Amino acid sequence: MGSLGASQEKELNVLVTGFGPFKEAYPVNPSWEIAALLPDYLPADRVKDAAALHNRQTTARNSIPPVRILKLPGAVRTSYEYTRDLVPRLWDGDVGGREVDFAVHIGMAGPQLVYSVERRGHRDGYGAKDVDGKLLEDEKRHAEQGENWIWHGVPGELLSDFDVDDVHRRWVQRSPKNLDLRVSEDAGHYLCDFIYFSSLAHLWKQQRAKKVVFLHVPLHSDAESLKRGVELVLTLIRSIVESELEREKEAVPE
Helix, strand or coil: CCCCCCCCCCCEEEEEECECCECCCECCCHHHHHHHHCCCECCCCCCCCHHHHHHCCCCCCCCCCCEEEEECCCCECCCHHHHHHHHHHHHHCCECCECCCEEEEEEECCCCCEEEEECEEECCCCCCCCCCCCCCCHHHHHHHHHHHCCCCCCCCEEECCCCHHHHHHHHHHHCCCCCEEEEECCCCCCHHHHHHHHHHHHHHHCCCCCCEEEEEECCCCCHHHHHHHHHHHHHHHHHHHHHHHHHHHHHCCC
């Protein structure tokens, strides 16, 4: 991703993805429903607590560039094969004619009212079948393909290059106080973890900044839950942009 502060006219393009239905138990996946409801652009800052904003001691809030939110035509299929094929095309091609500056993958977790930003993705340990009833079987694939295996030489864990703790702090500050917003170290070793690691690994192999994060949302898909999810994704995106702006500012020599 280029310099966020380089030009106030340059748009930032953030890709947001969500998963489709998972078997009969979850015919509606809130991660995609939330992604689909997002506006085309990050709205103006709507945080009401001006004192809290002032106390954050950041100058980025009123000077972020326009942020375009890119969405796929549909949900990501909860399939290992589909996801592995999709992710490189998202980063190497374009989405709607635009290059992706950073990405937020969204996935469904359990019934608890918890929203988790995942810090790391995992290469190994995918033992559950996907929506097509297929196993990943990467250990077998690696043994057969050797150096030609897609993740040969890639570390077993990769972390987002965002300052996740700083993003989380900003996100919590901007969100209702009654919500449980966490940083998680385990994305679950299933399709959520898989799409996250796929993005991290693809960028790592290309020696590009790993400007991607994963958000787990509760499984509820009623109107109130989806509205809450949309607001939390928007505040997360703003928190990421502000955090990155602040890091760039601090990196500039006096």
